[in-house]
Amino acid sequence: MDKRVVFDFEIEFTNGGGIQGQDFRLDIEGDDISDEELAKYIVEDMRLLMVGKVTILNKKIINEKHKRKPLDEQERI
Numbered sequence: 001m002d003k004r005v006v007f008d009f010e011i012e013f014t015n016g017g018g019i020q021g022q023d024f025r026l027d028i029e030g031d032d033i034s035d036e037e038l039a040k041y042i043v044e045d046m047r048l049l050m051v052g053k054v055t056i057l058n059k060k061i062i063n064e065k066h067k068r069k070p071l072d073e074q075e076r077i
Contacts, residue, residue, distance in 0.1 A: 002066040003028050007059040009042060012052040027066040035059065 005028050012018040026041060033041070039054035 002064060003031060004062050004064045004066070005033055005038060005059060006062055007038065008057040009039075010053075010055040010057070011042070011048065012054075013048075014050045014052045025064075025067075028061070032061060 004025050006023060006025050009021045009024060035056040038056050043051050
């Protein structure tokens, strides 16, 4: 069974403001992901710039089918 991570997050931007997400889900490889890796994954996946502090909250790993196709199966633009 595939693994996904469910979590809340808060991202602060260095130029002011921020965003939050609740019950956000992402596909992961393996059985776990560190908060640091998860923060990097969110920032890169959302293509965010000028990111300051990233806080991960209420993280849990669940068994759930991955929603995205693997990178080698996705169409390249």
